[in-house]
Amino acid sequence: MKKISLVIPMYYEEQVVEECYNRVTKVLKEIQDYEYEIIFINDGSKDNTLDILERIAKIDNNVKVISFSRNFGHQAAVTAGLKYVTGDVIVIMDADLQDPPELIPDMLKEWEKGYEVIYGKRKSRKGESVFKLLTAKAFYSTLNKLSDVEIPKDTGDFRMVDRKVVDVVNSLPEHNKFLRGLFSWVGFEQLAYEYDRKERFAGKTKYPFGKMLKLALDGILSFSTKPLKIVGGLGILSVIISFVILIYSLLSYIFKWNSLTPGWTSIMCTITFLGGIILISVWMIGEYIGRIYDEVKNRPQYIVKKTINI
Numbered sequence: 438m439k440k441i442s443l444v445i446p447m448y449y450e451e452q453v454v455e456e457c458y459n460r461v462t463k464v465l466k467e468i469q470d471y472e473y474e475i476i477f478i479n480d481g482s483k484d485n486t487l488d489i490l491e492r493i494a495k496i497d498n499n500v501k502v503i504s505f506s507r508n509f510g511h512q513a514a515v516t517a518g519l520k521y522v523t524g525d526v527i528v529i530m531d532a533d534l535q536d537p538p539e540l541i542p543d544m545l546k547e548w549e550k551g552y553e554v555i556y557g558k559r560k561s562r563k564g565e566s567v568f569k570l571l572t573a574k575a576f577y578s579t580l581n582k583l584s585d586v587e588i589p590k591d592t593g594d595f596r597m598v599d600r601k602v603v604d605v606v607n608s609l610p611e612h613n614k615f616l617r618g619l620f621s622w623v624g625f626e627q628l629a630y631e632y633d634r635k636e637r638f639a640g641k642t643k644y645p646f647g648k649m650l651k652l653a654l655d656g657i658l659s660f661s662t663k664p665l666k667i668v669g670g671l672g673i674l675s676v677i678i679s680f681v682i683l684i685y686s687l688l689s690y691i692f693k694w695n696s697l698t699p700g701w702t703s704i705m706c707t708i709t710f711l712g713g714i715i716l717i718s719v720w721m722i723g724e725y726i727g728r729i730y731d732e733v734k735n736r737p738q739y740i741v742k743k744t745i746n747i
């Protein structure tokens with residue numbers, strides 16, 4: 438019998454756990470000829486998320502729980518889940534039911550047709566702030582301009598993937614995995630599956646601006662070295678500008694166009710401009726070096742404190 442594995446990360450989701458488990462289980466039970474497992478990852482929540490998960494896992498053997506020693510972030514949680522899956526086909530989804538589990542049977546049909554990555558593409562997004570929508574849009578367009586692989590717009594981590602693909606992603610040695618980028622980067626038969634993203638079932642978003650910014654930077658920096666080139670371009674531009682200023686000052690001196698307080702404006706402009714560019718360059722290079730440093734240290738992306746039913 439074939440098996441479906443679900444990977445669901447949770448961070449402070451006590452209001453959502455039970456409903457999530459019920460809805461998902463209802464859907465999975467109705468799919469014929471498939472066994473299933475649900476892997477919940479407790480990403481260091483300090484509320485009752487883990488207690489509720491433990492209770493569920495005690496009565497249902499299809500439920501497996503991985504609990505982290507602290508919060509390592511959404512991408513780490515999903516990465517951990519992927520390491521433990523045993524199914525032939527894997528679904529990654531959020532706990533808050535923004536990605537409706539009722540779509541799974543239909544996505545499964547696409548998988549049976551031979552698609553290996555069926556990624557959810559949001560047709561609409563309900564209940565999200567204008568700020569979130571705008572930043573998401575800006576993020577995807579920047580990412581696609583900068584990055585060397587095409588990363589589909591309006592795509593989160595909700596997707597169904599074949600075992601083969603998960604094995605490939607698991608075997609990649611990098612630590613800071615930007616999963617939605619990697620799942621696009623690996624290739625295979627991909628299908629965009631359009632759906633309407635629902636409102637969060639309960640609770641607040643666990644992705645405040647800081648975390649979103651980190652995700653965006655991870656995405657851009659792990660898929661592109663273009664920011665470094667842009668820095669180079671800015672450097673060249675600033676050199677050209679300083680030449681133009683030089684020539685302008687010479688000409689205005691020779692032809693007595695006007696008598697600026699000698700040099701003040703141009704010096705101030707040049708200094709601030711160059712200072713800015715140098716700082717941006719150092720920052721950019723620093724970001725890459727920081728990431729290289731992280732990879733070299735070879736620390737794990739997450740620490741598992743406890744597993745249940747595994």
Ligand code: UDP
Nearest residue numbers: 446447448480510511514531532642643644
């Ligand atoms: N999440 C997590 N660790 C974190 C932040 C979020 O495991 O540090 C989980 C969260 O519980 C949810 C999913 O990642 O299942 C997506 O988070 P959320 O719904 O808050 O993000 P949004 O939909 O607002 O982008």
Ligand code: MG
Nearest residue numbers: 531533535637
């Ligand atoms: Mg959500």
